[in-house]
Amino acid sequence: MTTFDEASPSLGSHLYWAIRDGWTITTRGLVHWIRNPAVAIGGLLYPIVMVALFGLVLGSAMTVEGGGDYAEFLMPGMFAQAMANGVMATMAMISSDASRGVTDRFRTMPMSQTGVVLGRSFADMINSVLELIILLGCGLAIGWTWHGTWGAALSAVGLLLLLRFAMIWVGIYLGLFLKPEAAGAAWMVLMPITMLANTFVSPEQLPGWLAPIAEWNPLSATVAASRELFGNPGVVGGSWPADNALLLAIVWPLVAFAVFLPLCARKYRRLSR
Amino acid sequence: MHALVAEGLRKTFGKTRALSGFDLAVKEGTICGLLGPNGSGKTTAIRIMATLLRADGGTATVAGFDVTRKPGQVRRRIGLTGQEAAVDEILTGRENLEMWGLLYHIGKKRAKIRAGELLEQFALTEAADRRVKHYSGGMRRRLDLATTLILAPKVLFLDEPTTGLDPRNRNEVWSAIRSLVDGGTTVLMTTQYLDEADRLADRIAVLAALPGEGGRIIAEDSPDRLKAMIGGDQIDLVVRDESTLDTAAKAIGRISAAEVEVNTDERRLNAPARDRIGVLTQVLRELDDLGVEVEDVALRRPTLDEVFLRLTGRHIPGEEAS
Numbered sequence: 270m271t272t273f274d275e276a277s278p279s280l281g282s283h284l285y286w287a288i289r290d291g292w293t294i295t296t297r298g299l300v301h302w303i304r305n306p307a308v309a310i311g312g313l314l315y316p317i318v319m320v321a322l323f324g325l326v327l328g329s330a331m332t333v334e335g336g337g338d339y340a341e342f343l344m345p346g347m348f349a350q351a352m353a354n355g356v357m358a359t360m361a362m363i364s365s366d367a368s369r370g371v372t373d374r375f376r377t378m379p380m381s382q383t384g385v386v387l388g389r390s391f392a393d394m395i396n397s398v399l400e401l402i403i404l405l406g407c408g409l410a411i412g413w414t415w416h417g418t419w420g421a422a423l424s425a426v427g428l429l430l431l432l433r434f435a436m437i438w439v440g441i442y443l444g445l446f447l448k449p450e451a452a453g454a455a456w457m458v459l460m461p462i463t464m465l466a467n468t469f470v471s472p473e474q475l476p477g478w479l480a481p482i483a484e485w486n487p488l489s490a491t492v493a494a495s496r497e498l499f500g501n502p503g504v505v506g507g508s509w510p511a512d513n514a515l516l517l518a519i520v521w522p523l524v525a526f527a528v529f530l531p532l533c534a535r536k537y538r539r540l541s542r
Numbered sequence: 543m544h545a546l547v548a549e550g551l552r553k554t555f556g557k558t559r560a561l562s563g564f565d566l567a568v569k570e571g572t573i574c575g576l577l578g579p580n581g582s583g584k585t586t587a588i589r590i591m592a593t594l595l596r597a598d599g600g601t602a603t604v605a606g607f608d609v610t611r612k613p614g615q616v617r618r619r620i621g622l623t624g625q626e627a628a629v630d631e632i633l634t635g636r637e638n639l640e641m642w643g644l645l646y647h648i649g650k651k652r653a654k655i656r657a658g659e660l661l662e663q664f665a666l667t668e669a670a671d672r673r674v675k676h677y678s679g680g681m682r683r684r685l686d687l688a689t690t691l692i693l694a695p696k697v698l699f700l701d702e703p704t705t706g707l708d709p710r711n712r713n714e715v716w717s718a719i720r721s722l723v724d725g726g727t728t729v730l731m732t733t734q735y736l737d738e739a740d741r742l743a744d745r746i747a748v749l750a751a752l753p754g755e756g757g758r759i760i761a762e763d764s765p766d767r768l769k770a771m772i773g774g775d776q777i778d779l780v781v782r783d784e785s786t787l788d789t790a791a792k793a794i795g796r797i798s799a800a801e802v803e804v805n806t807d808e809r810r811l812n813a814p815a816r817d818r819i820g821v822l823t824q825v826l827r828e829l830d831d832l833g834v835e836v837e838d839v840a841l842r843r844p845t846l847d848e849v850f851l852r853l854t855g856r857h858i859p860g861e862e863a864s
Contacts, residue, residue, distance in 0.1 A: 286647070289644075290644075290645055293641060293644045293645055296641075297630065297633070297641060300632065300633060300637075301632045304632050304673075305632060368626075369626045369627075369628060370624035370625070370626045370627070370628035371628045371629075371630065373594055373622065373624055373628060374622065374624075374628040374642075374689070375645075376593070376594055377592050377593060377594060377617055377620060377621075377622045378617060378642075378645055378646060379614060379617045379618045379646065379647065380645040380646065380647065
């Protein structure tokens with residue numbers, strides 16, 4: 270058997286193995302996705318159904334503050350909601366690995382422990398990019414489009430993916446805490462949070478005490494910023510978070526990332542189930 | 543040479559003491575069975591020695607390295623099979639082994655070769671390209687074991703490796719474990735069954751948590767000596783007529799020279815049978831002479847509760863009724 274020198278692996282080899290092992294885990298995630306199309310399709314169906322429900326059924330009854338087409342108003346909200354809901358997929362996978370001893374196996378192996386989470390986030394990001402592309406296609410099909418430059422539109426996509434990236438770390442952290450059944454039921458908490466934003470209606474139309482909550486909801490920042498960048502209607506100022514949506518759409522995810530990354534690392538090291 | 547030494551391990555979760563002074567030494571190339579009821583700290587002890595948990599006190603050395611100071615070195619030399627088969631359901635058996643091989647850093651080529659060898663060794667070649675989702679419980683366990691052997695570990699931890707398996711699958715796993723030790727691996731396995739420890743282990747350590755305390759080893763010996771200490775196997779006898787219960791109990795008590803447990807509702811009598819067949823034939827002959835009709839009789843290993851009763855003078859907490 271080969272003998273290894275543990276003393277202090279150089280930063281270079283640490284990074285090398287983090288990426289190599291991360292890629293192995295990513296491949297696993299992608300194989301899951303391909304072999305379990307039901308899960309992937311289910312994940313996609315939800316926003317499509319919501320688009321159909323709100324865009325087509327309720328759309329005629331909805332008015333957009335400041336004027337404009339409801340589908341145009343709705344789609345950026347749907348994109349952002351789908352990115353936020355991605356937390357469910359991350360959580361489910363992490364929680365199932367933890368409960369079935371797979372995480373323990375990772376932890377008793379001489380592999381890169383950073384690679385485990387890195388791989389998970391790669392795989393989830395690849396999924397999310399595909400999901401977003403499909404949703405953008407759906408949007409175009411029901412009459413949504415962007416009006417600004419390609420650069421602005423791509424920036425909006427970037428902000429949406431930034432939100433998803435932050436949600437991965439939230440998902441990993443919660444997944445390490447929750448049993449799979451609890452993780453599966455988390456949508457009951459998640460749905461009101463993603464609805465209590467500017468996704469479907471603008472906060473000014475909400476009761477007075479709810480409006481600030483919806484305005485400060487991190488999701489609202491991403492939605493408002495992507496509306497602005499896509500050149501879609503519904504951009505109304507008036508409150509500080511609404512006026513600074515772009516800034517908040519960058520700051521919120523970075524804050525979440527900065528908070529949850531160390532929390533994940535700490536929780537992962539201290540797993541004691 | 544000892545492959546594993548634990549000294550005074552202590553661990554508390556919140557207010558619950560899981561371990562209070564766990565000492566154990568396992569010789570290289572042997573199987574040690576860690577026998578104890580739920581809540582006695584078996585899993586905690588294993589998790590500390592497998593670098594998954596940090597002890598509050600005490601030391602543990604596995605394959606020559608301290609688990610807290612050199613966890614990386616320990617991880618290169620151990621394998622752990624938990625209570626659930628930690629394999630990927632969506633991947634095939636072969637893909638699982640290849641993936642874990644890559645994660646053990648043995649390279650793609652060697653991972654493939656090793657996967658083939660292990661599939662062969664664990665009689666999984668035929669099912670190799672089926673998804674694990676379609677495997678039986680025993681096949682999953684075997685794949686799980688195979689995974690832990692990719693690097694040929696010096697020390698293998700098995701946490702209740704046969705829990706939830708039917709007898710056939712259990713036998714499959716047992717023979718897999720035996721073949722490992724032939725290859726020089728040291729095994730520490732936990733179990734709730736004396737029978738399992740008796741069949742597999744070279745040494746049995748009994749772990750118990752007395753009220754208000756965490757688990758500690760209360761007995762450690764070879765299976766034969768341990769069984770002798772607790773009175774050997776048990777004779778289990780059911781009489782046809784309740785009125786003959788007393789007569790039968792007296793006769794059995796005289797022959798086995800030990801206390802007889804009587805369950806009136808089931809008309810069942812229970813006593814140690816030191817030399818097994820000798821006691822059995824003598825009891826049957828005697829009862830026949832006394833005109834006691836026997837409905838059922840069997841020799842069996844003592845249950846964990848009986849082991850406990852003999853070693854600690856008390857039943858396993860929460861199992862008084864059984």
